Structure formats: C-alpha cells, structure tokens
Amino acid sequence: MPENALQWPPVTETIPVCYRHPDRPTRLRCASCGRPICPQCSIDTPVGQKCVDCAKSTTRVVNGRAAVTTIPPVTAALLAINIGLFIVGTYLMPSLTSALDQYNPAIHAGEWWRLVTGAFLHGGLLHIGFNMYALWLFGPQIERQVGSASFGALYGASLLWGAVAFLILVPAGAAVGASGAIFGLFGAWIAASYRIRHTPGGRRLWQQLIVLLVINLALGFADRSIAWQAHLGGLVAGVLIVLAWQRLDRRTTSAARTAVAAGIGMVAVVAAIVAVLVG
Numbered sequence: 211m212p213e214n215a216l217q218w219p220p221v222t223e224t225i226p227v228c229y230r231h232p233d234r235p236t237r238l239r240c241a242s243c244g245r246p247i248c249p250q251c252s253i254d255t256p257v258g259q260k261c262v263d264c265a266k267s268t269t270r271v272v273n274g275r276a277a278v279t280t281i282p283p284v285t286a287a288l289l290a291i292n293i294g295l296f297i298v299g300t301y302l303m304p305s306l307t308s309a310l311d312q313y314n315p316a317i318h319a320g321e322w323w324r325l326v327t328g329a330f331l332h333g334g335l336l337h338i339g340f341n342m343y344a345l346w347l348f349g350p351q352i353e354r355q356v357g358s359a360s361f362g363a364l365y366g367a368s369l370l371w372g373a374v375a376f377l378i379l380v381p382a383g384a385a386v387g388a389s390g391a392i393f394g395l396f397g398a399w400i401a402a403s404y405r406i407r408h409t410p411g412g413r414r415l416w417q418q419l420i421v422l423l424v425i426n427l428a429l430g431f432a433d434r435s436i437a438w439q440a441h442l443g444g445l446v447a448g449v450l451i452v453l454a455w456q457r458l459d460r461r462t463t464s465a466a467r468t469a470v471a472a473g474i475g476m477v478a479v480v481a482a483i484v485a486v487l488v489g
Contacts, residue, residue, distance in 0.1 A: 229261065239409075240264055242354065284358045285349035288365065289342055292388060295330050296338045307331055313384045314377050318486050325373040325482060331386040341388045348395040356455070357464040360471060364451050367475030368394020368444040374478040375443025378485045385437040390444035396423065397448025405456070443478075450474055 228234040228248035236248045240261035252259045281289070299306040312328030313321075332338035353361035372390015376383060400419050407416035423445075429436065451471045458466065 241351070244406075281346070282350050282353035282358060282361070284362045284365070285345065285353050288345060288349070288388075292330055292332070292338065292342060292345075296332050299331055307386065311384055311386045312373055312376065314381050317377060317482075318381070318489055322482075325370065325377065328386050329369045329373060329388050329391055332388070333386055337387060341392050344392045345388065345395070348392070348399060352395060352398055356467060360455075360464050360467040363468045363471030363475065364394060364398060364448065365391050367451060367471050367478065368392075368397070368447040370475045370478040370482075371447035372440035372442075372444035374482045374485070376437050376440045377482055379439040380437070381485075381489055383437070385440060387437070387440075389437070390440035393426075393441045393444035394448035394451075396426075397445040398452045399448075401449040401452035402456075447474060447478070 226235055226237055226246050228236050228251055229245040230251050231248050234248040234250075236246050238247050238249065238252050238259060239245065240247055240259065242260055242264035245261055247259070247261045251262055253262065295306070299310075310324065310327035311331055312324050317324050332341065349361070349365075352364070356364075369388070369391035372393065375390070376385055396419075400416075400423065403416050403419055427438070427441065451474055454470050454474065455467055458470070
C-alpha cells in the first residue's frame with residue numbers, strides 16, 4: 211500500500227518535477243501514488259496514468275501500454291456474488307428475489323437480512339450491467355489504495371446506509387440493487403478528490419465527478435422506479451468515511467481504518483433498529 215494511502219487520493223507535491231528525473235518539470239502525476247511523472251515514466255492504464263513502480267505492481271506492459279492483470283480480491287468477490295445471484299435469481303430460482311429483496315414491511319416484521327441481501331439482487335441486465343461496471347470502475351483503485359479490509363468495510367457501510375435510508379424514507383417500499391453501495395464508492399472518490407481540486411489533473415477529475423454525480427442524482431429523482439433514497443444514503447456514507455480516514459494519522463493501520471468504516475456502518479444499523487421500533 212502506498213505511503214500516502216491514508217489521504218487517498220494522495221495530496222500532490224508542490225515541486226512539479228519527475229520523481230525519477232528531478233531535472234524534468236512535469237504536470238503529470240501517477241493516478242495511484244500521486245508522484246510527479248514525466249512522459250517517459252508515464253504508463254497508460256484503464257484507471258489513468260501511472261508511474262513505473264505502481265504500474266508494475268498491478269499491470270503488465272504490452273507495446274508501451276498497460277493492461278490490468280488482476281482485480282483486487284474484495285472487488286472480484288463482490289462482482290462474482292452479484293453476477294452469480296443475478297443468474298440464479300433470473301434463470302434458475304425466480305423465487306429468490308421475493309425471499310431476499312429489501313421489502314421494508316418484511317424488515318419491520320423481523321426479516322433483518324433483507325437490509326443486506328437486497329443489495330445483491332438486480333432487476334434486469336441493464337440494472338446489473340450499470341452497477342457492476344461502476345463497481346469495476348471505482349472499486350479496484352480504492353481497494354488498492356486503502357487495502358481490502360478497509361475497502362470491504364467502506365462498501366458494507368455504504369450498503370447499510372443506503373438500505374436504511376430507503377427503509378426510513380419509504381417504509382412500505384421494496385427495492386433491489388447495489389446502487390447504495392456503488393454511490394458510497396462514488397462518494398469516496400468525491401471526498402478524496404476534493405483535496406486536489408485546485409491542481410491541473412485534480413481539477414479535471416473533480417469536475418468530471420461532479421458532472422457524473424449531478425446526472426445520476428437527477429436520473430434518480432426523475433425516475434420513480436429508482437430508489438434515490440438509497441443512492442443518497444450510500445453517497446453520504448462514502449463521503450463521511452473518507453473524511454474520517456483523512457483525519458487519521460498517516461501511520462494508522464488498516465485495521466483502524468476498517469474499524470472507523472465499520473463504526474459508521476453500525477450507526478446505520480442502530481438507525482434501522484430505532485426506525486423499526488418506532489414504526
């Protein structure tokens with residue numbers, strides 16, 4: 211894990227010279243570790259330009275370009291579980307959805323597992339395709355930066371916040387999908403990128419993320435079939451977790467970051483219990 215992962219994405223240095231060639235001024239930075247890199251040291255990857263060291267750890271180089279060879283374990287497991295349950299629920303056991311979806315009246319009746327299991331079901335190819343593409347896009351970079359345990363806690367807490375927000379705001383509703391957790395990853399990117407929004411590369415990333423956020427939130431509010439409440443809950447969780455991580459000491463262990471994210475996730479569990487008792 212890079213030394214500056216605790217402030218992911220890393221804070222950019224003030225002296226814009228290549229870390230391997232100090233005599234070469236540059237405005238390029240590695241997408242993983244944040245170190246300045248000159249064009250000679252820049253390797254293109256699907257998640258941005260990387261320095262030689264970071265590219266070696268996650269990619270193989272083919273004809274001067276890089277291709278990702280592995281997906282981090284938690285991201286890979288989440289992709290496999292979501293896709294596997296979609297295939298089973300759609301083609302082999304259609305009754306699976308009615309047993310595992312987030313049907314809020316059933317949660318009020320004591321079927322607590324639905325808060326979690328509903329986030330691993332999807333309503334169609336477009337639905338799962340969009341969510342899994344977003345997981346593949348946002349997940350690996352975060353997991354490599356903060357570690358698999360911390361990433362898993364971030365995903366889980368965002369999932370819970372999204373589910374609980376939908377439970378509280380739509381007590382008679384039903385929903386499926388990983389969108390709450392995906393918006394948590396989205397929120398994590400936004401919160402982390404805020405620190406570098408005034409740098410040349412950071413400004414472009416920040417603007418792109420804000421545009422994507424506005425578009426996705428607008429779609430959620432416009433389409434009544436979309437549980438925008440879950441989107442909003444997950445987004446808030448992702449932002450809060452990364453802001454909390456950024457306040458930790460650089461020497462903080464992965465276990466401490468995981469505990470912070472898990473603690474924020476427990477807040478959602480308490481909120482769900484209160485909502486059910488009051489309701």
